Amino acid sequence: MLKVDGIDTYYGLGHILHSVSLTVKRGEIVCLLGRNGAGKTTTMRSIMGLTPPRRGSILFKGEPILGVKPFRISRKGIGFVPDSREVFADLSIEENLEISERRFEGRVFWDREKAYELFPALKKICSRKAGCLSGGERQMLTIARALATNPDFLLLDEPTEGLAPLVVAMLVEKIAELRSFGLTVLLAEQNQKVALGLSDRAYIIDNGAIRWHGAVGELRENEAVRKKYLLV
Amino acid sequence: MHPAIHLTLVSLIQQVLVGLGKTTTLFIVSSGLTLVLGVLRIPNISHGALYMVGAFLAYSITRMLGGGAAGFFASLLLAPLAVAFLSLLAERFLLSRLYERDHLMLLLFTFALALIFDDLVKIVWGSGYRSLPLPAMFQGSFSFLGLALPRYSLFLLCVGPLVAIGLWFLINRTKIGKISRAAAVHREMVGAVGINVGWVFAAVFMIGCFLAGLGGALVAPTQSISQGMDASIIIEAFLIVIMGGLGNVWGALLGSLIFGLTDSLGVLILPQFSIVFPYAAVIVVLLLRPSGLLKSAW
Numbered sequence: 001m002l003k004v005d006g007i008d009t010y011y012g013l014g015h016i017l018h019s020v021s022l023t024v025k026r027g028e029i030v031c032l033l034g035r036n037g038a039g040k041t042t043t044m045r046s047i048m049g050l051t052p053p054r055r056g057s058i059l060f061k062g063e064p065i066l067g068v069k070p071f072r073i074s075r076k077g078i079g080f081v082p083d084s085r086e087v088f089a090d091l092s093i094e095e096n097l098e099i100s101e102r103r104f105e106g107r108v109f110w111d112r113e114k115a116y117e118l119f120p121a122l123k124k125i126c127s128r129k130a131g132c133l134s135g136g137e138r139q140m141l142t143i144a145r146a147l148a149t150n151p152d153f154l155l156l157d158e159p160t161e162g163l164a165p166l167v168v169a170m171l172v173e174k175i176a177e178l179r180s181f182g183l184t185v186l187l188a189e190q191n192q193k194v195a196l197g198l199s200d201r202a203y204i205i206d207n208g209a210i211r212w213h214g215a216v217g218e219l220r221e222n223e224a225v226r227k228k229y230l231l232v
Numbered sequence: 233m234h235p236a237i238h239l240t241l242v243s244l245i246q247q248v249l250v251g252l253g254k255t256t257t258l259f260i261v262s263s264g265l266t267l268v269l270g271v272l273r274i275p276n277i278s279h280g281a282l283y284m285v286g287a288f289l290a291y292s293i294t295r296m297l298g299g300g301a302a303g304f305f306a307s308l309l310l311a312p313l314a315v316a317f318l319s320l321l322a323e324r325f326l327l328s329r330l331y332e333r334d335h336l337m338l339l340l341f342t343f344a345l346a347l348i349f350d351d352l353v354k355i356v357w358g359s360g361y362r363s364l365p366l367p368a369m370f371q372g373s374f375s376f377l378g379l380a381l382p383r384y385s386l387f388l389l390c391v392g393p394l395v396a397i398g399l400w401f402l403i404n405r406t407k408i409g410k411i412s413r414a415a416a417v418h419r420e421m422v423g424a425v426g427i428n429v430g431w432v433f434a435a436v437f438m439i440g441c442f443l444a445g446l447g448g449a450l451v452a453p454t455q456s457i458s459q460g461m462d463a464s465i466i467i468e469a470f471l472i473v474i475m476g477g478l479g480n481v482w483g484a485l486l487g488s489l490i491f492g493l494t495d496s497l498g499v500l501i502l503p504q505f506s507i508v509f510p511y512a513a514v515i516v517v518l519l520l521r522p523s524g525l526l527k528s529a530w
């Protein structure tokens with residue numbers, strides 16, 4: 001469904017990603033693991049078109065999306081959940097979802113109501129300003145907002161970072177539930193427990209390059225790789 | 233009542249009314265400026281020039297339609313619309329290509345735009361000044377309880393709240409208003425949820441400039457319409473925007489009230505130095521609240 005092939009991304013003069021390639025098949029949850037500053041967020045932003053790569057190619061459902069503007073990429077069906085948990089702080093929860101909602105021609109699976117069904121907690125406080133939410137509520141909202149755009153592919157950037165264990169457990173459950181609705185997910189994580197529990201396959205990124213990839217089971221066995229790239 | 237006290241009370245009320253009339257045009261112009269500043273993050277120096285274009289257009293339109301009340305009311309709609317169209321062209325063909333650049337670049341560019349609009353006015357209307365009489369229905373004053381209330385100030389007093397309510401509705405109740413509020417803070421994320429930010433910016437820029445044109449059309453029959461009328465309004469509008477909190481439309485309303493009222497009441501206290509009062513008020517406000525009266529969007 002998503003095929004990233006040899007992308008090089010820069011921030012100004014800083015060369016951050018070195019020939020990163022990865023593929024995600026329809027229905028899979030794939031995780032991108034790496035330490036702080038490894039390049040996970042940059043990879044996500046490259047796919048979303050927010051920091052377009054200078055070289056390489058990205059195919060989504062067979063179509064090239066490199067160089068396409070983020071709003072068009074979103075309309076093609078990629079939902080983006082940023083690591084910063086950036087909600088539209090001046091708007092209420094309801095308004096956050098309202099402006100994100102996008103009814104495509106043809107199949108509409110996700111909309112505001114459906115997103116509320118996944119996170120009933122948000123429905124209860126839907127008129128509250130997004131700027132006043134707790135970390136967990138914000139994260140629910142950024143995911144709900146991405147869903148409201150009716151994606152079939154989700155980029156999740158460290159959704160559990162810095163949240164209380166109970167909230168993490170809840171989010172993990174919801175992400176697993178997303179798969180049962182047919183969503184494909186690329187998940188950036190530092191939390192190995194979360195990532196390995198959810199995913200089918202894993203990529204390990206370090207210093208802007210993919211160092212290892214394989215099934216999650218293999219990674220669990222492979223102590224050496226985990227030690228080398230993931231321990232702080 | 234003692235005649236002297238009566239006289240000052242009467243002139244006080246009349247000056248307040250005149251001040252509120254001035255407040256209306258100031259608010260209309262500065263709310264447009266602050267809207268563009270808050271959402272697009274562009275300090276639009278050409279806003280004053282667009283106000284001037286609005287005034288000259290209002291002159292020509294009113295004249296073309298016979299100079300009466302019908303021409304005046306038509307100009308109140310048509311002049312700002314023409315200004316909005318002009319600004320849309322400038323946004324689509326020039327400004328929209330520069331959003332990625334830094335603020336200094338944008339500032340310089342809008343300065344260039346101001347010079348271009350200035351010259352446009354010179355080419356079309358020449359360098360002399362024009363004046364437009366008030367339509368008969370707004371001439372003179374309206375007597376009420378012994379007060380002589382200028383009719384045009386009363387009219388402005390009706391227009392001001394209408395514009396304020398319109399803006400409130402636009403910002404809080406329409407989708408484009410909600411998107412603008414989101415884009416003011418998280419531009420990138422607005423694109424990432426599938427919204428074409430470019431068109432939202434174009435629309436907001438157009439609405440902001442429409443307000444500049446409306447301000448110009450409203451003052452056209454009250455003062456001489458001349459080259460240079462852009463310079464004073466842009467300074468006043470920026471002071472008001474800074475005083476109210478950058479990007480905050482309600483701050484612009486508060487700022488305009490302070491500016492307009494101190495301006496007209498100063499005349500009662502020290503007529504020779506009345507021009508000092510609004511600027512002194514700005515200084516006092518900024519000393520007490522350096523970041524503006526209401527929440528700044530920056």
Ligand SMILES: Nc1ncnc2c1ncn2[C@@H]1O[C@H](COP(=O)(O)OP(=O)(O)OP(=O)(O)O)[C@@H](O)[C@H]1O
Nearest residue numbers: 011014016034035036037038039040041042043190
């Ligand atoms: N805006 C920027 N300008 C310049 N360099 C940047 C910028 N953002 C990130 N970088 C650099 O790019 C590299 C990769 O950063 P990135 O945010 O992709 O890492 P990450 O894997 O997401 O880390 P974390 O786990 O901390 O979120 C880092 O070395 C970082 O310093």
Ligand SMILES: [Mg+2]
Nearest residue numbers: 040041083158
């Ligand atoms: Mg990151």
